[in-house]
Amino acid sequence: xxxxxxxxxxxxxxxxxxxxxxxxxxxxxxxxxxxxxxxxxxxxxxxxxxxxxxxxxxxxxxxxxxxxxxxxxxxxxxxxxxxxxxxxxxxxxxxxxxxxxxxxxxxxxxxxxxxxxxxxxxxxxxxxxxxxxxxxxxxxxxxxxxxxxxxxxxxxxxxxxxxxxxxxxxxxxxxxxxxxxxxxxxxxxxxxxxxxxxxxxxxxxxxxxxxxxxxxxxxxxxxxxxxxxxxxxxxxxxxxxxxxxxxxxxxxxxxxxxxxxxxxxxxxxxxxxxxxxxxx
Amino acid sequence: xxxxxxxxxxxxxxxxxxxxxxxxxxxxxxxxxxxxxxxxxxxxxxxxxxxxxxxxxxxxxxxxxxxxxxxxxxxxxxxxxxxxxxxxxxxxxxxxxxxxxxxxxxxxxxxxxxxxxxxxxxxxxxxxxxxxxxxxxxxxxxxxxxxxxxxxxxxxxxxxxxxxxxxxxxxxxxxxxxxxxxxxxxxxxxxxxxxxxxxxxxxxxxxxxxxxxxxxxxxxxxxxxxxxxxxxxxxxxxxxxxxxxxxxxxxxxxxxxxxxxxxxxxxxxxxxxxxxxxxxxxxxxxxxxxxxxxxxxxxxxxxxxxxxxxxxxxxxxxxxxxxxxxxxxxxxxxxxxxxxxxxxxxxxxxxxxxxxxxxxxxxxxxxxxxxxxxxxxxxxxxxxxx
Numbered sequence: 194x195x196x197x198x199x200x201x202x203x204x205x206x207x208x209x210x211x212x213x214x215x216x217x218x219x220x221x222x223x224x225x226x227x228x229x230x231x232x233x234x235x236x237x238x239x240x241x242x243x244x245x246x247x248x249x250x251x252x253x254x255x256x257x258x259x260x261x262x263x264x265x266x267x268x269x270x271x272x273x274x275x276x277x278x279x280x281x282x283x284x285x286x287x288x289x290x291x292x293x294x295x296x297x298x299x300x301x302x303x304x305x306x307x308x309x310x311x312x313x314x315x316x317x318x319x320x321x322x323x324x325x326x327x328x329x330x331x332x333x334x335x336x337x338x339x340x341x342x343x344x345x346x347x348x349x350x351x352x353x354x355x356x357x358x359x360x361x362x363x364x365x366x367x368x369x370x371x372x373x374x375x376x377x378x379x380x381x382x383x384x385x386x387x388x389x390x391x392x393x394x395x396x397x398x399x400x401x402x403x404x405x406x407x408x409x410x411x412x413x414x415x416x417x418x419x420x421x422x423x424x425x426x427x428x429x430x431x432x433x434x435x436x437x438x439x440x441x442x443x444x445x446x447x448x449x450x451x452x453x454x455x456x457x458x459x460x461x462x463x464x465x466x467x468x469x470x471x472x473x
Numbered sequence: 474x475x476x477x478x479x480x481x482x483x484x485x486x487x488x489x490x491x492x493x494x495x496x497x498x499x500x501x502x503x504x505x506x507x508x509x510x511x512x513x514x515x516x517x518x519x520x521x522x523x524x525x526x527x528x529x530x531x532x533x534x535x536x537x538x539x540x541x542x543x544x545x546x547x548x549x550x551x552x553x554x555x556x557x558x559x560x561x562x563x564x565x566x567x568x569x570x571x572x573x574x575x576x577x578x579x580x581x582x583x584x585x586x587x588x589x590x591x592x593x594x595x596x597x598x599x600x601x602x603x604x605x606x607x608x609x610x611x612x613x614x615x616x617x618x619x620x621x622x623x624x625x626x627x628x629x630x631x632x633x634x635x636x637x638x639x640x641x642x643x644x645x646x647x648x649x650x651x652x653x654x655x656x657x658x659x660x661x662x663x664x665x666x667x668x669x670x671x672x673x674x675x676x677x678x679x680x681x682x683x684x685x686x687x688x689x690x691x692x693x694x695x696x697x698x699x700x701x702x703x704x705x706x707x708x709x710x711x712x713x714x715x716x717x718x719x720x721x722x723x724x725x726x727x728x729x730x731x732x733x734x735x736x737x738x739x740x741x742x743x744x745x746x747x748x749x750x751x752x753x754x755x756x757x758x759x760x761x762x763x764x765x766x767x768x769x770x771x772x773x774x775x776x777x778x779x780x781x782x783x784x785x786x787x788x789x790x791x792x793x794x795x796x797x798x799x800x801x802x803x804x805x806x807x808x809x810x811x812x813x814x815x816x817x818x819x820x821x822x823x824x825x826x827x828x829x830x831x832x833x834x835x836x837x838x839x840x841x842x843x844x845x846x847x848x849x850x851x852x853x854x855x856x857x858x859x
Contacts, residue, residue, distance in 0.1 A: 368576075368578060372574055383590050384589070
């Protein structure tokens with residue numbers, strides 16, 4: 194624990210620090226807490242004071258076909274986005290880390306660029322492009338858009354891990370008779386798994402959460418969870434939205450948390466006792 | 474077959490004292506042969522005109538400082554580095570265009586490179602799996618290999634559960650279990666601590682002898698090279714300085730570089746003053762010494778007299794050539810001591826002599842001596858006079 198602080202002012206400094214910290218955390222988590230707590234409110238007005246504990250809003254949610262459809266849509270889009278983005282991220286970072294080719298720097302910057310461009314611009318941009326080639330807005334377009342948004346982050350994650358996987362493992366596999374593909378599948382990919390898991394989770398969350406770009410891209414009549422909430426808000430602030438919000442928090446926080454724990458234990462298992470590479 | 478006298482290796486029996494090794498090895502067919510290899514990275518030439526032929530079953534060391542191209546050559550045999558000119562043959566087959574995974578070579582890395590996510594068994598079995606060896610046979614041979622590196626029963630362990638020395642043994646087992654045509658060792662001992670290093674040195678040599686495998690070993694450590702090799706290839710700046718048996722390279726260095734790199738020889742510059750019968754050299758330090766020259770030298774030609782510190786005897790009794798000087802420093806090593814002696818003319822020499830009687834301390838004046846035949850003469854270009 195902290196060493197005893199004898200001086201009066203030291204004690205006050207610590208109290209002040211504690212107080213400010215508390216304020217920051219309240220500021221950060223109060224909206225989340227309010228949403229979660231109010232989702233159990235018996236009152237039909239989505240606000241304080243609480244009038245009693247109830248699960249009726251969750252019941253209503255389960256019966257709301259529009260919400261369920263939006264949830265299913267979002268889930269599918271997020272799963273497809275996660276899978277596709279992870280695959281793209283793995284091969285991209287493998288190429289960027291393991292090979293030298295002309296234009297490598299440019300490519301590695303270009304891959305990250307979508308993360309820096311404002312989402313609204315990307316949203317409009319993709320839409321304009323689709324119009325220009327005279328294509329309808331489809332679910333596929335929405336998925337492609339989400340992949341576009343998530344790829345930079347996944348590449349960053351997998352690239353960081355790939356740099357840490359020493360090339361000598363692949364060389365050893367090759368020297369033992371494994372083809373390049375086999376050595377990737379048997380050696381590189383398993384060592385990359387923590388980054389693959391992390392990247393997939395992040396891509397899933399990015400897709401599942403996305404609002405602004407989805408508003409531009411979704412086909413007529415299709416709602417994702419965030420756009421559904423938005424359109425529900427236009428009518429009223431129903432406690433149902435709080436229940437929906439709580440479900441979303443569970444999905445987007447819970448999944449990465451579980452993934453994080455799994456990943457950490459994997460990494461710990463593998464990192465132990467690797468020798469340092471010495472200059473030759 | 475090619476007659477590259479500068480490169481052909483000693484006629485030492487292929488598997489002396491090793492029972493159960495492959496008999497009838499074709500002495501004419503080298504295990505590995507380099508013909509005029511050039512390796513360049515862009516404009517940087519890492520290896521120039523390298524030719525070497527390595528006899529089957531022998532242990533050859535590429536020795537040199539960092540950046541001399543030794544690792545590059547090793548990696549070119551494995552196919553991890555592309556050569557820009559010349560040919561590499563393994564067992565008479567040209568391999569320049571054969572991809573690494575089809576070359577059938579065993580590779581041991583400095584950093585072990587055991588697959589961290591695979592058990593010891595899966596690591597060792599890896600090469601067999603890709604050679605379509607049936608499962609029961611794999612289990613048998615992995616067991617055999619682990620016995621050979623004296624780690625039986627470690628099949629289920631993960632590399633992270635092993636010490637550095639144990640990991641390197643497993644790496645060795647992994648590299649030899651599929652009976653490769655050549656075993657390549659890239660500074661396999663330098664990541665180990667000093668005690669382990671010595672043990673592994675003996676171990677690797679034993680296993681190499683027992684299996685009769687052709688081994689190419691890369692190191693910058695002269696002790697490793699001298700103690701393990703049948704042949705040493707001393708390299709510097711991308712080309713070969715000398716190829717020879719350990720004692721040959723040590724006793725009769727071909728160049729100033731070899732003399733200095735292996736064991737820090739004393740190099741005494743001088744001029745030939747007399748050359749009838751015996752050769753006398755007037756040293757820049759002031760003294761004159763008598764040396765044995767393989768051929769008559771012209772008086773007045775500049776030479777360097779190379780004497781190993783171990784060849785210098787300390788005290789009044791030893792050697793025909795006497796040099797006296799003041800001891801600058803004394804390093805006591807237990808059985809012997811290393812003296813640094815200022816012999817005048819801004820020249821100091823090192824003597825490594827057994828201690829008989831008392832240790833000579835700093836500041837005292839002593840005499841050292843050496844026999845005319847226990848030195849090597851280099852010409853003004855740093856080449857051995859022969």
